[in-house]
Amino acid sequence: MVTKQRKKFPFYIVVFLAPAVIIYTIIMIYPLLASLGLSFFSRTSDNQYVFAGFSNYVTLFTDSFYMPRILGALKNNVIFSLIHLVIQNAIALLLAALVASKGRLRNFYRTVIFMPTVLSFVIIGFVWNLILNPLWGVSESILQAVNLGYLFKPWLGLPDTALITVSLISVWQFMGIPMILLYASLIGIPEELMEAANVDGANGWQSFWKIKFPLLLPTVGVVMILTFVGNFNAFDLIYTMKGANAGPEFATDILGTLFYRTFFGQQLQLGNINMGATVAAVMFLIILTGVLFYVFFWQRRVQNYEM
Amino acid sequence: MSKANRTLKKIKHQGGRIVPHLILITYMVIALFPILLILINSFKNRASIFNSPFSLPNAETFSLVGFETVFGRADFERYFLNSSIVTLASLLFTLLIGAAAAYALTEYKFKGSTFLSIYMAIGIMIPIRLGTVGILQLMVRFGLVNQLLSLILVYVAMNLPMTIFILSNFFQQVPVELKSAARLDGASEYQIFGLVIPLVRPALGAIGIFTMIPIWNDLWFPLILAPGTKTATITLGVQQFLGQFVSDWNAVLASLTMAMVPILILYLFFSKQMVRSITAGAIK
The missing domain is CATH 1.10.287 (Helix Hairpins)
Structure with a gap:
C-alpha cells in the first residue's frame, strides 16, 4: 500500500529496513561473495594474494592429494543424500499418513517421533557411538534377542558400512521434519474431497495415491529441497562421530568435513584458506543448482499440475 | 448380511x-x-x-558418580549461560529487526522494494556456512573472535531471511482499515508498527521456537568463531568434554543426560505450539 506522505522523504522506511539489510549484507552476503572470490586467488610465500583464475579448481580436481578427497567426498555426499531422499521420505510419508489418520493418539505419536530432531548432533552422535560400540555390546544383545546376533559387526568402524550407518543415524534424527511437514499438509486436505472419493468407491490405498498424494507434491518438493540443501551442507554429525578425518579411511568424508579440513588443516595437512574457499564454492554451486532446479522446474511443474 | x-x-x-x-x-x-x-x-x-x-x-x-565427575570437571554452568545468552540475544534481535524489515517491505511500496524482498530471500536457501571463510576473516578484522557477539551476529544474519519471509505473509493479512484509522488519528509510522506487532504474535512465537533449536544445537560456528573455554556453548562444551572422557562411561552418560534433558523438557512444553504453527502455515 502506498502512503500518502509522498512529498516528505520517508525516513522511517530506512529506519525499519536498515538494521536488517546492513547485518544481512555484512555478515552473510559479503562473506559469501568474499569466499567465492578467495577461491580465485592463491597465496604466495610472502603472504600476498595473487589472482589465480581457475587454478585452485584445477588443483582440487587434478592434484594427486586433493583429487581423491574431493571425488570421494562428492561420491559419499551423493550416497548420504540419496539415503535421506529415499529412505527418510518414504518412512516419513508412511508415518505422516498414519499419524494423520489416528484421532486420539495423534498428538502423542507426533510428539514422540519428533523428539530426536530437537537434540543436537553432538548428543545424537555420542548416543549412537555408545549404542553401536562393541565394548558396550548393547546392539549385539538386541540382535541376539531376536536370534540375529551373527549379523552384528562394528558397523561404524568398517569402511564398507560406516557411511551407511552414519546416514541412517542422520535419517533417524531428522525423520521428524519431513514427517511433520507432510502431516501438516495432509490434515489440510479438505474432508469433502475424501468423502467424494469414498462415494465413488475408491479404497483407502487408491484414494491416498490418486487424491492426496498429488496434493502433497508441493510439500514433497519442499521436503526434498530442504533435505538436499541440508545434506550437501552437513558436517556436525560426522565430525562428532568420526572426527574431522571422517574415518575409517575417509569412508564417511563428505563435502562439509573436507571443507573444514582443507580450511583449518588437520594433522599432516596444513590449513589453506584459498583451497578451503574453493571447496566451499563447489558446495555453493551444487546447492545453487539444486535450488534453481527446484524453483524453476519442480515448483512450475507442480503448479501446472494443480491447475 | x-x-x-x-x-x-x-x-x-x-x-x-x-x-x-x-x-x-x-x-x-x-x-x-x-x-x-x-x-x-x-x-x-x-x-x-x-x-x-x-x-x-x-x-x-x-x-x-557420573554426575559428580561432570560437575567437578566441566564448566557446564558457564557453557549453559553462554548458550542461553547467545540463543536469547539472537532470538530477540532476529525478531525485532526482522519484524521491522518485514513490515516495511509489505507496507510500503517504493523503488527497489521488490528487489530488496528478493535480495533478502536469497539467504533462505543458501546456507550461511558456505561463507565461513569470509565470516572468520571479518570477525578477525573486527576483533570479535572468541566473543559471544560474533555468534549472535551470525545467527541473526542467518535467521533474518526466513523470519522476514514468514512475517511478510502475516503482515499482509493485517486489515488495512486498522492502519488507515490510526493514520487519520495522526499516529506516526512507528506507532502504527507498534500497533500491528501484537497482531502477529503467534507468528513471532513460532519463529522463535524454530530458530531457537538450531542455534542452541549448532556446533559449526562455536567451533570456528568462539572455541575458547570462556565462550564455549553447551554443544561445543559437551563435545569437547565427551572427547576427553571417552573411556569414563559414567561421566559420558551423565553429561549426555544433562545436555538432553533441558532441551527435551523445553520441547515437551512447546511441542503443541510448534505443531500448531506448522499446521497453520500449511493450511494457509
Missing part, C-alpha cells in the same frame, strides 16, 4: 485399525529407545551399565 460375515468384517475392520498403531508404536520405540537407554544408564554404576544395560536402576545399582 449374515452374522459370520459381519464378524469377519469386524475383524478386518479392527485389523485395519491395529496395524497402523503397531507401525507407529514400532517407530516410536525406535525413536525413543536410544534416548531412554542413555537416561537410565546414566543413573547406574559402571558394573551395571555393562552387565545389565537394559534394566532400570535399583537400590543396588543406583549411582550418581
Whole structure:
C-alpha cells in the first residue's frame, strides 16, 4: 500500500529496513561473495594474494592429494543424500499418513517421533557411538534377542558400512521434519474431497495415491529441497562421530568435513584458506543448482499440475 | 448380511485399525529407545551399565558418580549461560529487526522494494556456512573472535531471511482499515508498527521456537568463531568434554543426560505450539 506522505522523504522506511539489510549484507552476503572470490586467488610465500583464475579448481580436481578427497567426498555426499531422499521420505510419508489418520493418539505419536530432531548432533552422535560400540555390546544383545546376533559387526568402524550407518543415524534424527511437514499438509486436505472419493468407491490405498498424494507434491518438493540443501551442507554429525578425518579411511568424508579440513588443516595437512574457499564454492554451486532446479522446474511443474 | 460375515468384517475392520498403531508404536520405540537407554544408564554404576544395560536402576545399582565427575570437571554452568545468552540475544534481535524489515517491505511500496524482498530471500536457501571463510576473516578484522557477539551476529544474519519471509505473509493479512484509522488519528509510522506487532504474535512465537533449536544445537560456528573455554556453548562444551572422557562411561552418560534433558523438557512444553504453527502455515 502506498502512503500518502509522498512529498516528505520517508525516513522511517530506512529506519525499519536498515538494521536488517546492513547485518544481512555484512555478515552473510559479503562473506559469501568474499569466499567465492578467495577461491580465485592463491597465496604466495610472502603472504600476498595473487589472482589465480581457475587454478585452485584445477588443483582440487587434478592434484594427486586433493583429487581423491574431493571425488570421494562428492561420491559419499551423493550416497548420504540419496539415503535421506529415499529412505527418510518414504518412512516419513508412511508415518505422516498414519499419524494423520489416528484421532486420539495423534498428538502423542507426533510428539514422540519428533523428539530426536530437537537434540543436537553432538548428543545424537555420542548416543549412537555408545549404542553401536562393541565394548558396550548393547546392539549385539538386541540382535541376539531376536536370534540375529551373527549379523552384528562394528558397523561404524568398517569402511564398507560406516557411511551407511552414519546416514541412517542422520535419517533417524531428522525423520521428524519431513514427517511433520507432510502431516501438516495432509490434515489440510479438505474432508469433502475424501468423502467424494469414498462415494465413488475408491479404497483407502487408491484414494491416498490418486487424491492426496498429488496434493502433497508441493510439500514433497519442499521436503526434498530442504533435505538436499541440508545434506550437501552437513558436517556436525560426522565430525562428532568420526572426527574431522571422517574415518575409517575417509569412508564417511563428505563435502562439509573436507571443507573444514582443507580450511583449518588437520594433522599432516596444513590449513589453506584459498583451497578451503574453493571447496566451499563447489558446495555453493551444487546447492545453487539444486535450488534453481527446484524453483524453476519442480515448483512450475507442480503448479501446472494443480491447475 | 449374515452374522459370520459381519464378524469377519469386524475383524478386518479392527485389523485395519491395529496395524497402523503397531507401525507407529514400532517407530516410536525406535525413536525413543536410544534416548531412554542413555537416561537410565546414566543413573547406574559402571558394573551395571555393562552387565545389565537394559534394566532400570535399583537400590543396588543406583549411582550418581557420573554426575559428580561432570560437575567437578566441566564448566557446564558457564557453557549453559553462554548458550542461553547467545540463543536469547539472537532470538530477540532476529525478531525485532526482522519484524521491522518485514513490515516495511509489505507496507510500503517504493523503488527497489521488490528487489530488496528478493535480495533478502536469497539467504533462505543458501546456507550461511558456505561463507565461513569470509565470516572468520571479518570477525578477525573486527576483533570479535572468541566473543559471544560474533555468534549472535551470525545467527541473526542467518535467521533474518526466513523470519522476514514468514512475517511478510502475516503482515499482509493485517486489515488495512486498522492502519488507515490510526493514520487519520495522526499516529506516526512507528506507532502504527507498534500497533500491528501484537497482531502477529503467534507468528513471532513460532519463529522463535524454530530458530531457537538450531542455534542452541549448532556446533559449526562455536567451533570456528568462539572455541575458547570462556565462550564455549553447551554443544561445543559437551563435545569437547565427551572427547576427553571417552573411556569414563559414567561421566559420558551423565553429561549426555544433562545436555538432553533441558532441551527435551523445553520441547515437551512447546511441542503443541510448534505443531500448531506448522499446521497453520500449511493450511494457509
